[in-house]
Amino acid sequence: MPVDNGSVLIHCRSKYCDFPGKLFQYPQDFTAAQLYQVRAMILQTTESIEDLRQTHEKRRVIICTGTHLVMGVTAYIRDILEADSHKKSVEKGYDAAYSGTDIYADCGGRPVYGFFGFVWKGPEGEKGRYPLQIAEGFPSLESIGLLIRNHVLPKWEARYWEEDQGADYGEQVEFDLFPTFLAELRQDEPDCKRELAGLGSGMSESRNKIPLVSLLANQERALLKVYPGSLNEVMLCKTLEAAVYDGVPVSCCTGFPNLNSAGRSAFMNVSCAGRDEGRILVKRRKRKKW
16 A cells, blocks of 8 residues: 655664764754654664564554654664565566665674654644555555665765755655454544553453553653553554544554663653563653653
């Protein structure tokens, strides 16, 4: 399913240059405050990134500031480009630009990782009003692979960073739809202000018995909701519903390395590697407002 009018947001290094002080590329209309907040959250998704070298997992990230919606993955480039979904694009001949160019490691032989994603905004930055199709799925790895080809590869040999004027909103992004069993969750309008529902013994892993899961958003910034890894798709789906239909500031990230790192982060909803139970935690310190 294609979704139009996206921009790009990338946190990555080149063959010779370390990570830039801002971001590799970001939307042209980002304010300094938005850039600072989003970059800080993206950096938090790279904590214990070396764990992903063993599991080859990709941390899926959603950040909604209220006026902009960021969606993407934190992962090693190799794991994105060698994923099965990207092989489909190779078969279509899109892989020619990689010929003779190794972007899996930098000049020192270090595996290259980063955040690779897309950004949407409402009309004139209006709160919410994102394309409704966004709530139906998540950007495909094929689209993210093509993003790397189109935006990272041309700058790969750069020996110094040039000031980037920012990306426009002309990207068409292919989405993978959420599993059909999540359609049941859309029967109720998301209500992020209601009293929080607990997770744990009442949470079934059966696809036919997954209850509606409340999110932490807006006013609950000093709290953190931890989801079982088996409910990653539910968390992503409900986060997008809150962002697209309600336009509230909300965020989530899958596969945080542990509860301590998740508690230090600015994310409101997370899942942690190796944890099958859900819980609500009080953060160590209250975050600033957007």
